[in-house]
Amino acid sequence: DVVMTQSPLSLPVTLGQPASISCRSSQSLVHSDGNTYLNWFQQRPGQSPRRLIYKVSKRDSGVPDRFSGSGSGTDFTLKVSRVEAEDVGFYYCMQGTHWPLTFGGGTKVEIK
Amino acid sequence: EVQLVESGGGLVQPGGSLRLSCAASGFTFSTYSMTWVRQAPGKGLEWVANIKEDGSEKYYVDSVKGRFTISRDNAKNSLYLQMNSLRAEDTAVYYCVSRRRTAESWGQGTLVTVSS
Numbered sequence: 166d167v168v169m170t171q172s173p174l175s176l177p178v179t180l181g182q183p184a185s186i187s188c189r190s191s192q193s194l195v196h197s198d199g200n201t202y203l204n205w206f207q208q209r210p211g212q213s214p215r216r217l218i219y220k221v222s223k224r225d226s227g228v229p230d231r232f233s234g235s236g237s238g239t240d241f242t243l244k245v246s247r248v249e250a251e252d253v254g255f256y257y258c259m260q261g262t263h264w265p266l267t268f269g270g271g272t273k274v275e276i277k
Numbered sequence: 278e279v280q281l282v283e284s285g286g287g288l289v290q291p292g293g294s295l296r297l298s299c300a301a302s303g304f305t306f307s308t309y310s311m312t313w314v315r316q317a318p319g320k321g322l323e324w325v326a327n328i329k330e331d332g333s334e335k336y337y338v339d340s341v342k343g344r345f346t347i348s349r350d351n352a353k354n355s356l357y358l359q360m361n362s363l364r365a366e367d368t369a370v371y372y373c374v375s376r377r378r379t380a381e382s383w384g385q386g387t388l389v390t391v392s393s
Contacts (some may be wrong), residue, residue: 196378200378202378202379204379204380206322206380213372213383213384213385213386214314214322214372214380214383215383216379216380216381216382216383219379219380219381220379255321257321257322259322259324259380261377261378261379261380262378264336265324265336265337265338265339266312266324266327266377266378267324268321268322268323268324269321270321271321271322
């Protein structure tokens, strides 16, 4: 199985400051169809997960442009340019390239 | 607006069975692959199973193979998860999710508790 390793586990951030979450996979996530199925999700307290980014860097409709995704192969990053109070929660990466699909362990974002 | 509404969760004894349902609306269900993802209390996300648009391919995480069956009824815009031989470690919120590789939209989840 592909292991997805997220860091840090916990990320205290000052409002208005940037934040960055790393996600590394144990195998390349480039699919034979040419796509890289690396996705990012936000889960606010008490809510279902919500997709933010798919295929590494494509931002979902309605997601603020302060969120961005980047990376390739086995090394990926989610960046928030200026953290707002509503960004508090857990963030997960997920690979959709190899069966079984696997998630990172999650990063808890909180305000300092 | 895409809506995924799960139902069928509840309290069941170890070894028992449950059937989860997911009612989909707001998109052409028959053209989307579908997925079940679960989240144990206070834990992270775990992919459980998915199914292609026409039901021709199904994949399962090893821990549920032989016990869980994913299915769909495109005429009813519905996704199902038949869960047999339930174990305490199956206790989780189960989410219905559209698209198997990109997990596009998520339902609100239904809680399954396996306990005596």
